[in-house]
Amino acid sequence: MTQGTIFDIKKFAIHDGPGIRTTVFLKGCPLDCWWCHNPEGRRPEPEPMAAGLNGDAPGDAVPVGTHMSVDAVMAEIEKDRLFYDESGGGVTFSGGEPLAQPDFLAGLLTGCRGQGIHTALDTTGYATPEIVARIAPLVDLFLYDLKLIDDRQHQTFTGVSNARILANLCHLVKTGRTVVIRFPLIPQINDTSENLAQMGALLTDLGLQRIDLLPFHGIHRQKYHRLGQPDRLGNLEPPGEATIARVKNDLENGGFTVQVGG
Numbered sequence: 326m327t328q329g330t331i332f333d334i335k336k337f338a339i340h341d342g343p344g345i346r347t348t349v350f351l352k353g354c355p356l357d358c359w360w361c362h363n364p365e366g367r368r369p370e371p372e373p374m375a376a377g378l379n380g381d382a383p384g385d386a387v388p389v390g391t392h393m394s395v396d397a398v399m400a401e402i403e404k405d406r407l408f409y410d411e412s413g414g415g416v417t418f419s420g421g422e423p424l425a426q427p428d429f430l431a432g433l434l435t436g437c438r439g440q441g442i443h444t445a446l447d448t449t450g451y452a453t454p455e456i457v458a459r460i461a462p463l464v465d466l467f468l469y470d471l472k473l474i475d476d477r478q479h480q481t482f483t484g485v486s487n488a489r490i491l492a493n494l495c496h497l498v499k500t501g502r503t504v505v506i507r508f509p510l511i512p513q514i515n516d517t518s519e520n521l522a523q524m525g526a527l528l529t530d531l532g533l534q535r536i537d538l539l540p541f542h543g544i545h546r547q548k549y550h551r552l553g554q555p556d557r558l559g560n561l562e563p564p565g566e567a568t569i570a571r572v573k574n575d576l577e578n579g580g581f582t583v584q585v586g587g
């Protein structure tokens with residue numbers, strides 16, 4: 326029985342694709358983004374996280390991450406079937422990076438397909454072409470993260486080259502997959518006119534029209550402390566309304582349909 330590692334199952338999600346959804350968060354990510362909003366999803370194995378939120382006693386540690394079978398996750402997913410059907414929703418696989426657990430992900434997607442449940446994959450696209458080719462036909466909607474187009478900057482702020490990410494995006498578009506771009510807006514890092522212009526040129530070439538703008542909010546920061554991980558953004562403030570409006574206008578002037586939030 327195929328097993329995988331998840332760190333959350335969020336019910337009644339409304340920002341992870343159309344309708345009412347269940348979002349399953351797969352643990353493990355090959356990237357190391359400075360602004361990671363889910364730092365508990367980066368390491369592949371379960372790990373302790375110091376308590377302090379949600380009423381936990383300070384000082385206690387809570388485990389983050391659990392091994393589950395495809396059948397067990399599907400049983401959770403199927404509980405809310407009625408809501409998916411009535412709202413045009415479904416299931417979103419997020420992370421971490423779901424493509425880092427390809428067998429588990431393929432099992433879950435196949436299970437959803439068999440049940441007629443709509444699927445979205447929230448991904449940064451960092452995987453081998455073979456994995457992407459295997460997974461893509463099982464996915465109804467790709468929510469594809471684009472962060473920085475300049476490869477040197479991408480390596481600095483995420484730890485990996487974006488060559489594979491951009492190649493996989495091109496492949497998905499050229500093979501007719503439905504793709505919505507998600508752009509995490511990190512002030513002073515990727516909100517430059519140069520990055521916006523480069524991203525606009527690439528997406529125009531690909532014929533993609535919709536961009537979801539996800540402003541950095543910083544509310545994840547306590548998690549870094551709880552996990553004993555450094556917060557490399559220091560005192561960086563979330564973008565203000567003026568910055569969000571500027572970036573949105575820039576992209577809209579390039580012909581894109583921009584939605585703030587997912």
Ligand code: SF4
Pocket residue numbers: 354355356357358360361362363364366367420421422449
């Ligand atoms: S790709 Fe997502 S999960 Fe992975 S490090 Fe970056 S923000 Fe975190």
